[in-house]
Structures are given as C-alpha cells and as structure tokens.
Amino acid sequence: MILKLANTFTRDEEAGRAVAEYRAVTPEMRDFLFALIAQRGAAHQDDLLTRLVEAEVDGDRLTQEEILGFVQLLLVGGQETTANLLNNAVLCFIENPAQLDRLRAAPELLPSAIEEVLRYRSPIQWMPRATRRDVEVHGGVIPAGKLVLPMVGSANRDPNQFADAGRFDITRDPNPHIAFGHGTHSCLGAPLARLEARIALADFLERVKGFELASDEPWEPRKALQVHGPSRLPIRFTPGRRVTASL
Numbered sequence: 001m002i003l004k005l006a007n008t009f010t011r012d013e014e015a016g017r018a019v020a021e022y023r024a025v026t027p028e029m030r031d032f033l034f035a036l037i038a039q040r041g042a043a044h045q046d047d048l049l050t051r052l053v054e055a056e057v058d059g060d061r062l063t064q065e066e067i068l069g070f071v072q073l074l075l076v077g078g079q080e081t082t083a084n085l086l087n088n089a090v091l092c093f094i095e096n097p098a099q100l101d102r103l104r105a106a107p108e109l110l111p112s113a114i115e116e117v118l119r120y121r122s123p124i125q126w127m128p129r130a131t132r133r134d135v136e137v138h139g140g141v142i143p144a145g146k147l148v149l150p151m152v153g154s155a156n157r158d159p160n161q162f163a164d165a166g167r168f169d170i171t172r173d174p175n176p177h178i179a180f181g182h183g184t185h186s187c188l189g190a191p192l193a194r195l196e197a198r199i200a201l202a203d204f205l206e207r208v209k210g211f212e213l214a215s216d217e218p219w220e221p222r223k224a225l226q227v228h229g230p231s232r233l234p235i236r237f238t239p240g241r242r243v244t245a246s247l
C-alpha cells in the first residue's frame with residue numbers, strides 16, 4: 001500500500017486503485033494504532049510510540065489523531081523515500097560505471113556518492129509550500145497566501161549552483177543539494193536515511209561484485225510526480241569489473 005501511494009499524483013487507473021486501497025486500509029490502520037496507543041498509555045515501554053503518547057509541552061499532549069498522523073508520516077516518509085534512494089543509487093552506478101569503479105577503488109567516497117545520488121536523482125522531486133507573505137523570486141512576486149510547488153529535483157540540477165550539473169560525480173564538493181528540503185521543516189529522518197544507505201550500499205557492493213542492466217528488460221520510472229525512482233529495475237549479476245581495490 002505504501003509503495004503504491006506514490007502513484008496517487010498521476011490520474012491513471014493505477015492511481016485510482018492506489019487511492020482506493022489507501023482509503024480501504026486507513027480505517028484499519030486507525031483501529032490498529034488507537035489500540036496500540038491505549039496499550040502504551042497503560043504500560044510504559046521504551047519505544048517511539050510511548051514517547052509520542054507521553055510527550056508534553058506546557059501541559060499539552062498530542063491527541064490520538066495527531067499521533068496517528070505522525071506515525072503515518074513516518075511510515076510513508078521514512079520507507080518509500082529511502083527505498084528509492086537505494087534503487088536510484090544502483091541505477092546511477094549502472095549508468096556511470098567509471099564512477100562505480102572509482103568508488104570501489106576508494107570506498108571512503110561512499111558518503112559523498114550517496115549525497116550525489118540524492119542530488120542527481122532526488123527521491124522527492126517537490127514539496128508543497130504556502131506563502132505567508134509576498135515573496136520576490138527572480139524579479140517576479142508570488143503574493144501571500146498562494147500554494148507553490150518548489151521543484152527540489154530541478155533545484156538540485158541548477159547550473160547556477162552546481163558546476164556541470166548534469167554530470168553524476170561522486171566526488172562533488174561542495175554539494176549543497178536540497179534533497180531533504182530546507183529550513184524549519186527539513187527532513188527529520190535525514191541522518192537515519194544516510195545511515196541506512198551507507199549500510200545497505202556498502203553491503204550490496206561488497207556482495208555483488210558486478211552488475212548491469214538486463215539489456216532485454218528496460219528499467220521503468222515510477223508513474224509518480226513527487227517520488228522519483230524506478231518502479232522496475234531488472235539487473236543481471238556479472239563476474240565484476242577489475243578495479244584496484246574492492247569495497
């Protein structure tokens with residue numbers, strides 16, 4: 001269900017199915033979580049849900065609805081994004097074999113390679129914002145109270161910010177991408193996502209010495225406007241390319 005939710009911004013049959021599935025499971029999830037919340041309220045446990053139930057600011061606690069919304073945000077925002085980051089990394093390595101060789105020869109470049117994947121194939125392509133005041137952008141004015149869609153994926157390829165922006169370069173430094181957003185509401189899970197990617201990709205590259213796109217089966221992008229990544233990425237394991245050191 002979560003994976004399909006990304007499709008809801010398109011308008012085809014698949015999107016219709018995803019919305020219907022989402023509507024069907026929402027009450028189920030609600031009942032399930034409300035029961036868990038009651039359980040955590042009764043007996044303290046060392047987990048995230050208990051902390052949300054017990055969190056208090058100036059005597060105010062979160063309502064059940066707020067906790068439900070937060071947990072839904074964590075599930076969708078924390079799972080699908082990182083899954084796409086991993087898939088996008090594999091795709092970037094397949095498309096740029098010389099960069100992969102470079103990474104295998106210098107494994108300490110992995111964190112920098114992950115930042116470049118985040119920039120080059122940003123898992124989240126835009127985030128909605130509402131203007132609280134008139135905002136001037138490049139000589140034009142967006143009036144207060146308007147809904148705008150800042151294009152994260154486009155900003156991350158801005159030639160005014162990134163030299164040779166269309167090139168995938170795992171040594172790019174500095175790399176001031178905004179794949180995790182910007183400002184007060186920038187991604188709460190960014191350190192976790194980076195950690196997950198470092199563990200998963202190091203493990204993948206260690207175990208799989210060679211891989212390529214299965215040429216008879218093309219990869220397919222997700223039919224989603226906001227979430228970017230392959231919906232299908234058939235790869236074939238190969239004996240591996242010769243490099244000076246291995247990851």
Ligand code: HEM
Nearest residue numbers: 077078081082085124127180181182185186187188189193
């Ligand atoms: C590659 C993985 C991820 C990407 C690309 C990503 C991207 C983003 C973006 C673009 C935003 C919006 C920022 C803004 O509006 O300025 C955001 C917000 C958020 N993300 Fe992530 N995210 C990722 C992983 C995660 C993970 C693993 C978690 C938690 C388990 C998480 C939790 C959140 C939360 C709670 C917010 C809302 C923050 C707020 O409104 O204050 N994200 N993320």
